[in-house]
Amino acid sequence: MNIYDIAELAGVSIATVSRVVNGSPRVSEKTKRRVLSVMEENNYTPNVFARGLGLDSMQTIGIICPDVADVYMASAVAILERRLKDYGYDCILYCSSHGQEKKEKALELIIKKRIDALVLVGSTYAGRSSECESADYIRRATETIPVFLINGRISGNNIYCVYSKDEEAVHDAVSKLVESGRQRVLFLTDSRSYSAVQKMEGYERALREHGIPIRGELKLHTKNQIHYVRDILLSTRTLKYDSVFATDDVMAVGAVKYANAKGLKIPEELSIIGYNNSEYSVCCEPELTTIDNTVERLCNITIDNMMKLLKGEKVPEEVPVECVLVKRCTTDF
Amino acid sequence: MNIYDIAELAGVSIATVSRVVNGSPRVSEKTKRRVLSVMEENNYTPNVFARGLGLDSMQTIGIICPDVADVYMASAVAILERRLKDYGYDCILYCSSHGQEKKEKALELIIKKRIDALVLVGSTYAGRSSECESADYIRRATETIPVFLINGRISGNNIYCVYSKDEEAVHDAVSKLVESGRQRVLFLTDSRSYSAVQKMEGYERALREHGIPIRGELKLHTKNQIHYVRDILLSTRTLKYDSVFATDDVMAVGAVKYANAKGLKIPEELSIIGYNNSEYSVCCEPELTTIDNTVERLCNITIDNMMKLLKGEKVPEEVPVECVLVKRCTTDF
DNA sequence: TTGTAAGCGTTATCAC
DNA sequence: GTGATAACGCTTACAA
DSSP states (O other): OOHHHHHHHHTSOHHHHHHHHTTOSOSOHHHHHHHHHHHHHTTOOOOHHHHHHHHTOOSEEEEEESOTTSHHHHHHHHHHHHHHHHTTOEEEEEEOOSOHHHHHHHHHHHHHTTOSEEEEESGGGGOOTTOGGGGHHHHHHTTTSOEEEESOOOOSTTEEEEEEOHHHHHHHHHHHHHHTTOOOEEEEESOOSHHHHHHHHHHHHHHHHTTOOOOGGGEEEOOSOHHHHHHHHHHOOSOOOSEEEESSHHHHHHHHHHHHHHTOOTTTTOEEEEESOOGGGGTSSSOOEEEEOOHHHHHHHHHHHHHHHHTTOOOOSEEEEOOEEEOOSSOOO | OOHHHHHHHHTSOHHHHHHHHTTOSSSOHHHHHHHHHHHHHTTOOOOHHHHHHHHTOOSEEEEEESOTTSHHHHHHHHHHHHHHHHTTOEEEEEEOOSOHHHHHHHHHHHHHTTOSEEEEESGGGGOOTTOGGGGHHHHHHTTTSOEEEESOOOOSTTEEEEEEOHHHHHHHHHHHHHHTTOOOEEEEESOOSHHHHHHHHHHHHHHHHTTOOOOGGGEEEOOSOHHHHHHHHHHOOSOOOSEEEESSHHHHHHHHHHHHHHTOOTTTTOEEEEESOOGGGGTSSSOOEEEEOOHHHHHHHHHHHHHHHHTTOOOOSEEEEOOEEEOOSSOOO
16 A cells, blocks of 8 residues: 555545645645545555655664663663654664774664664763774764764764763762772772773872872772672782772672671771662662762753754754762761 | 766666675676775665665564663663674664553554564563453554564464463472472562563462462562562561562562561571562672573574564464573572 | 666655 | 656666
8 A cells, every 4th residue: 555546545646645644734625634534544654665765864863882781771772762752763773882893883884774863872982092093983974964972972073972070970979988088999990981081080080189199909990790899809808998989880789799798887897889870779788879970861961952953953062961979878978 | 876876887787786785696706896896985885765665674673662771671672682683684672661552652653664573572562461452453563564572472473472481480489488488478569461460370379289378468569669669568567478579670679678677587587589680689688589581592582583484484483481590598498 | 697677655846 | 736757776577
C-alpha cells in the first residue's frame, strides 16, 4: 500500500496525498477528509526510506557511548531517548568501547547512516590530554553533522559541549576533607579521559591550596570494579591514607568494602567520597557521600540546544554545569 | 558525490559501480580496482536511504525495553547491540515505559521505521496473566516482521521467545531456604509481568511441596527501590518472617538494609535471596545470595536465532534457559 | 564482463 | 486547490 494506491482509492493525485500526509494547508477540507479516511481504512504508513531519500533525513539522532551497561551511560541514554522521542526523533545507538580505533570506527559507521546529529556520551571522546590529536576524528564528523558532547570538551566548529564542572567539584570536596582533618587523600581513578583529568586537577589544586604535598603514590589508577578495588587496597599494606576520593561510586564502594574488611571505622578512620550519586552509593554500608554531576541536566541542556540548532537557531558552544555534593555517611564534614 | 559521479570518474556505468560496492563477482579485477580507487579518492559512501528504498531494508533491528536506565535492560541492550553490530546491523532503541498504551505506541512507531526485526527486552511485554488480551498488539507486529522476546513468552506466528526458567529457579531456591529451617519466607516483588508470575508460582510450589501454608500477607508488592523497601519493612512491625525472597537484587538490598537497621543477624536471623546477580548484589554488606538468570545467554541465543531466521533458516519458537544460583553471604544453605 | 533502463515511494516544482 | 512530472540514489533484471 503506497501513495499511488491511496491516491487512486481517494480519486486524487499523489501530490494531494502527500500534501495531506504532510499537513499542507493547500488542500480543501473535503478532499483532506476523504484522503485521511482512505489512509485510515488501509492503515497506510508512508515509506520512511523514500521520504528519507527525498528529504535526506530520516529524523534520526545517533548516540554513541562506550558501553550502555555502565549505569551512568545508561541513564544518559535513557534521558536522551525519551526527550528525542518526544521531539519525533529516533535514536540509533552505538556502543563504541574505549579503544581509539573502535571509537573512530563507530563514528565512521554512524555517520554513514545519515543521522541528523550525533551525541557522544562520556568524556572518553574528549581525548586524553596527552594525545590531543585523538579528537580529530570527531572534528571530521562535524563537516557533515553537528556533534554534541555530554561531559566532554572539544573545541571546533559544529561541536557543542555540555559538561559538568568536575574540577571545581572535586576541589571543593577534597578541600572539605582536608579541612576536616585529613592529610593523606587517596585518589582513585580508572580513566584518563577529559573528565578524569579535570578531577585530578581539582584534587591537586585542593591539596596545593592547603599546603599539602601531592604524592604520586596516593594517585592510584585502578579498575572500576568493587572487588578489584577492595583487593588492591587490601594488598597494598605500605600505603598510608586517611581518606579516599574515587572518581566513580563503584570504586568508592570498593573502598568501603576494604574498610569493612579491615575493621576500619568509616568515616573516623577512613573517609570516602564517590562520584555520580548512583544507586551504588546507597547500596553499601555506610552509604556514600558522593558528587552528583547531574547527568539529567547535562542531557536536557544538550537536547534543548540540539533542537534549537536543528531549527536554525544559534546555541552556545560550551555550557558548564555545576555539580552537587551529596552528603551521606562516609564523611564527617 | 553519488553513484553517477563515481561511474563517470571511473569511466563505467552505475551498474558496475553498484556491483563493486556490493562485492559482486561479475566484475573484472581491473575495473573493480579502478572503481575502488575512485571511490576511495572521493571517499564515496552509498546513500543508505536510496539503498533502503530499493531493498526495503536498512539493516536495522529495533530494540524496545521499558527503561534502559535499569541495569538489567541496559546490560541486555549492550549485549544485543554488540552482537548486532558484528553482523552489520544497526540498532534503533525505544524505551517504552511500562503502561500498556505507551508500549503499544512504541511498537506502532518502531514498526513504521521498517526495521528488519524487533526485540522486546523484559517480561513486561509478555502480558499479565490476568489480562491475556494485552499481547495482541505484539501479534499484530508479527504480520510485518519477526518479533523476539527476551525473558517473555507469547505464543504466535513469527514470535520467538528465549526465557529463563524462573519458576524452577525460585522453586529450588525457596526449597533450600525451607530445608535449611526457614518457615516464613517473605516474597517481595514489584511487577506482575510474566516473569514475576513465574517466580511467584515457583515460590508457592516450593512451599506447597514442603507442607508450608501460603500466606497472602507474606507476598508483598512493593517498589524496586532500596530505601523504599527498607522503610516498608521497618514500618510493618506485625509481619513475622525469617527469610526474604526478592524478585530483584535492588529489593533484596533493601531487605539487607532493613536487617542492618534492626540489628538482625544475616543470615541467622534473616536469610535473603535476590535476583539477577547484578553489581548491587556485591555492593551491600553482607553480599547477596542471588539467582543469575543469565541475560547474556538469553541475548546471545536470541541473536543467533535472529540471524538464522533472517537467512531463511528455521529456528525454535521457544528456548527455555536454566538459571544459576549464586551463593554468597545472605544464606546459610 | 558491462551497460541500459525500470523500478523503489516519496517530496517539490511547476503548471493549470 | 489540484495534478503532472522531475528529482532523490540506489539495485537489478535484461540486453548486449
